[in-house]
Amino acid sequence: MKIVESINVSKTYQQGKVAVNALKNVNLTIEKGEFMALAGPSGSGKTTLLNLIGGLDLPGEGKIIVNGNDYSKMNPSQLAELRLFKIGFVFQAYNLIPVLSAVENVEYVMLLQGAPEKERKEKAERILDEVGLGDKYSRRPNELSGGQQQRVAVARAIVSNPAIVLADEPTANLDSKTGDGLLTLMKKINEKKQVTFIFSTHDRMVMEYAARMVHIRDGQVAEDTKK
Amino acid sequence: MHFKLPWRNLWRNPRRTLIIMAAVIIGVWSMVFLSALMRGMSENMFENGISILTGDLQIHQKGYRSDPVIENSMSNPGEVKRVLAETLPEGARWASRIRVNAIAQNARHSAGITFVGVDPDKEKYVSFIKPAAVSEGKYLSEGDQRRILVGKALLEKFETRIGHKIVIMAQDTNGEIASKAFRIGGVFRSELSSTEKQYVFVSKDAAKELLRLSSGISEFAVLLEDHKRVDQIAGRIAEKLPEGYEVHTWKDLLPMMKAWTAMIDGFNLIWYVVVFIAMGFGIINTLLMAVYERMREFGMLKALGMKPVWIIRNVLCESFYILFLGIVIGDIIGLLSLAPLFQSGLDLSAMAVGAEMAGLSRVIFPSLNPNDMILANTVVLFSGLLVTLYPAVEAARITPVEAMMKT
Numbered sequence: 192m193k194i195v196e197s198i199n200v201s202k203t204y205q206q207g208k209v210a211v212n213a214l215k216n217v218n219l220t221i222e223k224g225e226f227m228a229l230a231g232p233s234g235s236g237k238t239t240l241l242n243l244i245g246g247l248d249l250p251g252e253g254k255i256i257v258n259g260n261d262y263s264k265m266n267p268s269q270l271a272e273l274r275l276f277k278i279g280f281v282f283q284a285y286n287l288i289p290v291l292s293a294v295e296n297v298e299y300v301m302l303l304q305g306a307p308e309k310e311r312k313e314k315a316e317r318i319l320d321e322v323g324l325g326d327k328y329s330r331r332p333n334e335l336s337g338g339q340q341q342r343v344a345v346a347r348a349i350v351s352n353p354a355i356v357l358a359d360e361p362t363a364n365l366d367s368k369t370g371d372g373l374l375t376l377m378k379k380i381n382e383k384k385q386v387t388f389i390f391s392t393h394d395r396m397v398m399e400y401a402a403r404m405v406h407i408r409d410g411q412v413a414e415d416t417k418k
Numbered sequence: 419m420h421f422k423l424p425w426r427n428l429w430r431n432p433r434r435t436l437i438i439m440a441a442v443i444i445g446v447w448s449m450v451f452l453s454a455l456m457r458g459m460s461e462n463m464f465e466n467g468i469s470i471l472t473g474d475l476q477i478h479q480k481g482y483r484s485d486p487v488i489e490n491s492m493s494n495p496g497e498v499k500r501v502l503a504e505t506l507p508e509g510a511r512w513a514s515r516i517r518v519n520a521i522a523q524n525a526r527h528s529a530g531i532t533f534v535g536v537d538p539d540k541e542k543y544v545s546f547i548k549p550a551a552v553s554e555g556k557y558l559s560e561g562d563q564r565r566i567l568v569g570k571a572l573l574e575k576f577e578t579r580i581g582h583k584i585v586i587m588a589q590d591t592n593g594e595i596a597s598k599a600f601r602i603g604g605v606f607r608s609e610l611s612s613t614e615k616q617y618v619f620v621s622k623d624a625a626k627e628l629l630r631l632s633s634g635i636s637e638f639a640v641l642l643e644d645h646k647r648v649d650q651i652a653g654r655i656a657e658k659l660p661e662g663y664e665v666h667t668w669k670d671l672l673p674m675m676k677a678w679t680a681m682i683d684g685f686n687l688i689w690y691v692v693v694f695i696a697m698g699f700g701i702i703n704t705l706l707m708a709v710y711e712r713m714r715e716f717g718m719l720k721a722l723g724m725k726p727v728w729i730i731r732n733v734l735c736e737s738f739y740i741l742f743l744g745i746v747i748g749d750i751i752g753l754l755s756l757a758p759l760f761q762s763g764l765d766l767s768a769m770a771v772g773a774e775m776a777g778l779s780r781v782i783f784p785s786l787n788p789n790d791m792i793l794a795n796t797v798v799l800f801s802g803l804l805v806t807l808y809p810a811v812e813a814a815r816i817t818p819v820e821a822m823m824k825t
Contacts (some may be wrong), residue, residue, distance in 0.1 A: 249524065271723050290423065
């Protein structure tokens with residue numbers, strides 16, 4: 192089942208007076224449950240593609256269809272709704288809310304979804320248990336290590352049972368051991384819950400974990416390999 | 419958690435939050451304190467103004483105000499009394515007076531004064547001249563023929579004392595100069611020394627005798643329980659009175675006081691605007707800083723699916739907490755700083771001459787009107803929230819992609 196379709200997608204950015212073609216005619220299909228990585232050097236366009244798949248930005252040309260939703264036919268509010276319920280994000284810099292505890296950070300997404308307090312709390316605690324932070328519910332981000340913060344971010348991304356998790360260089364700020372532990376966790380979630388994971392990375396370790404590698408070079412798909 | 423998050427965000431930078439809260443507190447305190455003081459001054463001026471024989475309204479024979487001589491007295495006061503009896507609401511009081519300009523003199527001094535004949539029993543409910551105002555001697559009684567009440571300042575000016583005589587000279591109804599010696603039977607005190615120098619009081623009978631007046635009356639003064647109804651009541655009286663009379667409210671009789679009270683209201687309004695501008699810029703500046711520092715976070719929240727309107731709500735909520743706390747603390751400090759003045763008043767003796775020119779007493783008591791406080795709080799709260807919209811909308815407008823690029 193196709194979960195993501197990118198059809199002839201192009202994106203041009205204006206940098207001062209210079210137009211930069213970040214993506215050129217990208218055609219890509221991702222199936223449900225894939226654990227795949229978009230790889231490529233800096234500036235290749237992988238983060239741009241990830242942003243387009245996440246509905247954070249819109250293509251200049253072409254179409255993005257996620258979980259049957261054609262972004263070109265959706266308004267910003269509908270896109271926000273889709274992100275809230277169907278897409279989880281894991282960012283390179285963790286991006287947790289510093290004034291909320293680990294469990295509150297995870298709960299917050301469900302709060303935005305309108306879930307009742309009891310359900311929020313129970314589910315957030317269960318997910319934190321799953322990512323190995325069962326003893327860190329009430330810790331604030333500044334009281335957690337980088338790896339622990341990224342686990343909270345993963346918990347936040349999967350708490351609402353999304354169809355896709357988009358992770359932008361999730362291991363970039365982690366040492367190799369912590370990164371390895373995080374990838375093992377995400378792989379486990381992928382296999383257990385059939386959540387599609389899409390990474391943008393140039394970390395070799397992430398590439399090794401990925402079941403499918405899509406190399407982006409100069410804004411185009413240069414290579415698409417499945418293991 | 420909708421309300422917990424903005425609250426916690428406030429304390430990310432406690433110093434900044436406390437500084438802006440201090441600005442709100444000072445703004446609210448100054449509004450509460452100054453408006454109470456200004457209202458106290460305004461009420462004091464009003465009370466002084468109407469108690470010095472003016473009342474809420476007066477009725478005269480047509481032409482008396484432009485030429486207040488005895489010939490312009492009302493010849494048939496009975497018809498005015500009847501209209502007053504029919505028209506005045508419960509609690510209203512009235513008194514009739516004979517009032518002429520005269521000369522007072524003793525062996526050493528003479529001065530132009532206003533000679534007033536009163537019904538002592540009625541006058542005490544209408545103006546300041548009542549037993550409580552008499553500091554030495556006794557208040558007048560009905561039919562007193564020889565006793566006169568003089569002000570303390572006039573007594574001192576004339577270097578005389580109670581029991582001594584004072585001669586009053588005025589033009590009588592025949593156009594002749596009439597004079598009579600009265601014995602100083604009492605000394606009255608007033609809030610304003612000019613009043614003590616200006617007026618002398620005798621019984622109406624004594625005044626009639628001096629001025630050879632049979633039934634004439636110079637004026638009727640009416641004091642209402644509800645001062646705000648003055649225009650309505652004056653209109654009703656004017657409608658019922660026959661031709662030949664004029665009804666004037668205190669606004670006509672004391673135009674300066676009307677201007678002063680309007681100016682005080684205007685001053686309050688200007689002060690509200692000044693506080694609003696100063697505080698508004700402070701709030702905008704502080705919240706813009708707070709918002710720009712967290713742009714990446716707002717972008718992340720939008721990426722997670724937070725709608726722009728929720729971001730606006732969160733920023734407004736932060737502002738609401740600051741404003742609400744500032745208002746409550748400002749009100750409390752305002753009330754605490756007013757509390758001693760409610761007891762002892764604000765002593766303006768050092769500026770007594772200037773204060774008296776404005777019709778103010780030497781000691782001013784603040785007057786706290788709940789409406790002023792509500793207005794001050796509402797102005798601060800709503801103007802604060804209004805100016806917060808700008809940083810809130812800025813936060814809501816950022817796109818996740820732009821926000822994520824910010825370091």
